[in-house]
Amino acid sequence: MSAEHESIPPWYKQFWPWFLIGLLASSITFSLVYLTLSIHYYDGSVGGDYYKQGLAINEQLAKQEHAQSLGLEAVMRADALTGDIVVDLQGERRPERLHLALIFPTDSHRDRSLTLEHVREGRYVGMVDERLNYRWYLQLQPAEGRDAEWRLTGEARFPSDDEIALVPGL
Template identity: 30%
Template sequence: MNKPWYKQFWPWFLIALPGSVVVASLFTFTLFSKNQVSLVAEDYYKEGKGINQDLSRLRQADALSLSARLTLSDDNAIVILDKGELAQFPTIKVTFQHRTLADKDIEKMVNSDQNGRYRLALVEPLQGPWYVEINAFDGSWALNGRANFPSSDPVKLYGQSKE
């Protein structure tokens, strides 16, 4: 009358409980290993030292009376540079850094057209919070600002003194 153990319900039920925990933990591990968040810097000391260089470049932009406005459409970003005391419109490096998604960051070198406008072609529209930085091609000055996109108003970019 007695069934062997492998034909009864309770042994399989007791084996299934820890088995489901093992399967769930393996799933969680693979999920988190594929979707890592890069909020913590690998070498925070070097980045801290780099902040001082950024401040000197922002001060240089203030000394040259530089500022810029950034407007976005779905597939274009247009930077209008007020060149201040510069003799001509330089080649600039435009950087868009997303707050949490490092793989969405954009960095491009751009030349101006005849009207002093810099146009960047975007692969996809920018959504959410972004840090925007404009650097001279030689790294002598920088402008920056923060923005939430989409935005109907132009984003103003300044050196160290925010107006």
């Protein structure tokens, strides 16, 4: 009886150890790439003081009810080529400046704010520094921040040559 001697190659010349090492390496690589992307593109959609913001909804409603009692409404037009923003305000109050907040729904880094200057009889003009695309929420107030007396809101999809209505209400 002769026993044939089969030579077994060393582990580094076999398929299965390299297959398992490859699975492990690919999962680690994917995890590190995913971690890097999630840190870099953090959307910040939930504020740190979300509870206080939730309680402040009554204050926002009061501002919009006040705008409604003053009979305030506005029509906005945006020129896609020049970046000019023109707002025609109708109602009792006409301050010297208006604050327009352009809020991007999913990325707070893209939010913009403008100060619009009064030029004549309810017309306000301002300019955005970069082209607006996609959908935006609009908030028009006589002052910046939470201390404003009233607020008008609207929604727009840019670029658009249509008039955008800004009205009291959520």
